[in-house]
Amino acid sequence: MIAVAKRDKKKYASIQPLIELTQHDMLAVNQLILIEVGSDVEMIPEVANHLISSGGKRLRPMITLATARMCGYEGSHHIALAMAVEFMHTATLLHDDVVDESGLRRGKSTARTIWGNQASVLVGDFLLGQAFKMMVDVGSLTCLTVLSNAAAIIAKGEVMQLATAKRIETSEKEYLTVIHAKTAALFSAAAEVGPIIAGCDAITRSALASYGISLGLAFQLADDALDYGGSSKDLGKNTGDDFREGKITMPVILSYARGSQDERLFWKKAMEEGNHDDDALETALMLMKKHQSLDDTIKQAYYFGEQAYRALLPLESSRHKDALIETIDFCIDRIS
Amino acid sequence: MIAVAKRDKKKYASIQPLIELTQHDMLAVNQLILIEVGSDVEMIPEVANHLISSGGKRLRPMITLATARMCGYEGSHHIALAMAVEFMHTATLLHDDVVDESGLRRGKSTARTIWGNQASVLVGDFLLGQAFKMMVDVGSLTCLTVLSNAAAIIAKGEVMQLATAKRIETSEKEYLTVIHAKTAALFSAAAEVGPIIAGCDAITRSALASYGISLGLAFQLADDALDYGGSSKDLGKNTGDDFREGKITMPVILSYARGSQDERLFWKKAMEEGNHDDDALETALMLMKKHQSLDDTIKQAYYFGEQAYRALLPLESSRHKDALIETIDFCIDRIS
Numbered sequence: 188m189i190a191v192a193k194r195d196k197k198k199y200a201s202i203q204p205l206i207e208l209t210q211h212d213m214l215a216v217n218q219l220i221l222i223e224v225g226s227d228v229e230m231i232p233e234v235a236n237h238l239i240s241s242g243g244k245r246l247r248p249m250i251t252l253a254t255a256r257m258c259g260y261e262g263s264h265h266i267a268l269a270m271a272v273e274f275m276h277t278a279t280l281l282h283d284d285v286v287d288e289s290g291l292r293r294g295k296s297t298a299r300t301i302w303g304n305q306a307s308v309l310v311g312d313f314l315l316g317q318a319f320k321m322m323v324d325v326g327s328l329t330c331l332t333v334l335s336n337a338a339a340i341i342a343k344g345e346v347m348q349l350a351t352a353k354r355i356e357t358s359e360k361e362y363l364t365v366i367h368a369k370t371a372a373l374f375s376a377a378a379e380v381g382p383i384i385a386g387c388d389a390i391t392r393s394a395l396a397s398y399g400i401s402l403g404l405a406f407q408l409a410d411d412a413l414d415y416g417g418s419s420k421d422l423g424k425n426t427g428d429d430f431r432e433g434k435i436t437m438p439v440i441l442s443y444a445r446g447s448q449d450e451r452l453f454w455k456k457a458m459e460e461g462n463h464d465d466d467a468l469e470t471a472l473m474l475m476k477k478h479q480s481l482d483d484t485i486k487q488a489y490y491f492g493e494q495a496y497r498a499l500l501p502l503e504s505s506r507h508k509d510a511l512i513e514t515i516d517f518c519i520d521r522i523s
Numbered sequence: 524m525i526a527v528a529k530r531d532k533k534k535y536a537s538i539q540p541l542i543e544l545t546q547h548d549m550l551a552v553n554q555l556i557l558i559e560v561g562s563d564v565e566m567i568p569e570v571a572n573h574l575i576s577s578g579g580k581r582l583r584p585m586i587t588l589a590t591a592r593m594c595g596y597e598g599s600h601h602i603a604l605a606m607a608v609e610f611m612h613t614a615t616l617l618h619d620d621v622v623d624e625s626g627l628r629r630g631k632s633t634a635r636t637i638w639g640n641q642a643s644v645l646v647g648d649f650l651l652g653q654a655f656k657m658m659v660d661v662g663s664l665t666c667l668t669v670l671s672n673a674a675a676i677i678a679k680g681e682v683m684q685l686a687t688a689k690r691i692e693t694s695e696k697e698y699l700t701v702i703h704a705k706t707a708a709l710f711s712a713a714a715e716v717g718p719i720i721a722g723c724d725a726i727t728r729s730a731l732a733s734y735g736i737s738l739g740l741a742f743q744l745a746d747d748a749l750d751y752g753g754s755s756k757d758l759g760k761n762t763g764d765d766f767r768e769g770k771i772t773m774p775v776i777l778s779y780a781r782g783s784q785d786e787r788l789f790w791k792k793a794m795e796e797g798n799h800d801d802d803a804l805e806t807a808l809m810l811m812k813k814h815q816s817l818d819d820t821i822k823q824a825y826y827f828g829e830q831a832y833r834a835l836l837p838l839e840s841s842r843h844k845d846a847l848i849e850t851i852d853f854c855i856d857r858i859s
Binding site for chain 2: 313316
């Protein structure tokens with residue numbers, strides 16, 4: 188909150204400018220997705236459409252499209268790259284649901300509860316395979332390097348998270364490493380392949396890659412706070428999903444670090460042993476309030492949002508740049 | 524058995540010549556695997572080493588190494604390509620175990636029973652990510668096209684198999700399509716990237732790709748027969764694994780197609796409903812004998828083995844070519 192005061196911030200940040208600037212290209216992405224997913228194996232489009240239509244904002248492919256156009260790209264390879272980015276993300280979601288044993292995502296049943304773990308694993312693999320094929324078809328070794336590095340980092344981050352999962356002693360630093368890999372790496376790759384395919388200079392490329400990293404971190408931290416209701420007093424209907432699944436996120440890490448012996452025992456039981464009585468979520472929220480854990484998570488999100496903003500400073504003004512900046516605020520403002 | 528009589532076949536085919544010709548390069552592959560798998564995330568080397576040390580023959584990377592050298596390649600990119608091929612295979616095994624809910628592989632506990640589905644899914648993804656990264660590092664777009672096509676085909680084949688799984692009405696043709704995708708596509712890619720990286724002509728490249736396809740089909744059909752004891756009278760300790768897991772393979776498809784109404788009912792119950800009393804496997808073996816289903820599966824394996832042999836005819840004689848030919852017989856002779 189402090190950080191953003193430094194610049195002229197709109198009162199209600201919106202993702203609308205990004206949507207409008209990319210909507211023509213997004214139609215092409217959607218058509219390509221329908222073609223690529225419209226396999227002769229019936230189950231693939233069923234599962235994939237379920238996921239694609241389940242209300243994600245599709246931020247990542249929009250970022251690829253916007254950064255390519257911002258850099259003056261007039262070809263069509265950015266469509267395939269945006270699709271590849273979205274497929275990588277969707278595959279990760281499918282595999283995550285198996286790993287987390289999730290029953291709901293954004294209030295809807297997950298693919299695994301409808302089609303089973305098997306379909307989630309294999310359709311995820313199918314989407315990864317298609318993503319890989321599309322990227323190769325584009326034929327840019329530099330894009331391939333960026334995206335394959337991201338794929339390797341994401342996968343490593345997932346295993347890392349599994350190893351630290353339910354470990355209440357996870358430090359802030361360890362957690363930032365996990366979300367750097369799990370979330371920020373793909374945002375960064377999504378933002379970097381735009382300037383690459385447009386043939387941009389190294390400065391633009393690294394500015395946009397940095398923007399992606401910081402935006403990804405801000406986005407994830409905002410998401411962590413949002414799962415506990417953010418700074419609003421009204422809890423959304425999905426509040427506490429992370430808590431019930433025993434996911435160690437930033438608000439929990441901060442509360443544990445700042446907690447008394449008794450409080451630590453509470454967190455240990457709740458997160459590591461899944462020991463939830465009816466009042467556990469209320470206790471968790473009370474402790475987060477006591478230690479300002481949600482506020483501080485949000486502050487961290489603003490800090491990385493500011494970094495994302497600063498990363499774009501070297502780039503000349505454009506509608507695309509403005510939309511990318513407003514997207515930062517949109518990602519964070521969801522909380523309050 | 525008829526088909527191979529046409530050519531001069533060794534009495535006891537061995538994989539030893541292939542092992543000897545590639546052993547120097549395989550040491551380099553092993554070193555590279557240790558580096559790539561030796562992640563700072565503890566669980567990754569644990570799971571991967573379990574799988575790598577579990578007694579696979581590592582046919583696929585040896586084929587990549589042999590075809591590259593056979594084509595006169597003197598560089599070192601074939602090492603990374605062989606590793607990528609092995610990682611793709613290992614990732615598939617890890618994900619297959621989750622999908623099949625397997626408890627044993629080659630008589631050893633599967634990764635999923637030791638570390639859980641989560642680790643199997645995620646370490647599989649990690650190996651895929653590393654494979655992808657290694658291939659991109661090699662920098663050959665043609666190799667990338669071949670391997671990414673294979674990855675997409677394999678993943679599609681897996682979903683296809685899930686859709687047909689436990690469907691006793693699966694036809695011979697449908698099943699051949701499944702194993703073409705699930706097994707033969709990777710054998711083919713493994714054999715094709717060798718000549719590509721060596722800069723070979725299109726004829727050599729397509730000859731080796733065809734060799735790989737046919738070898739893969741022969742290998743899988745031999746495996747199917749072997750799971751029911753092959754043509755030997757002594758059943759191995761893992762006999763009937765496919766049966767118990769309800770996997771529809773060629774011997775079952777042939778027995779069902781040739782069976783009476785009562786027999787079909789038996790297969791339906793056994794494979795679709797998993798209705799196994801103690802004598803079920805014995806009944807299955809008896810029916811396979813009655814309808815010569817194992818013999819005919821083996822005949823099909825020999826047929827594709829012969830195709831693999833014929834694919835190599837245009838290539839000039841070499842120790843590598845001889846080793847690849849003997850490998851065909853080795854894959855099939857395991858049965859008898």
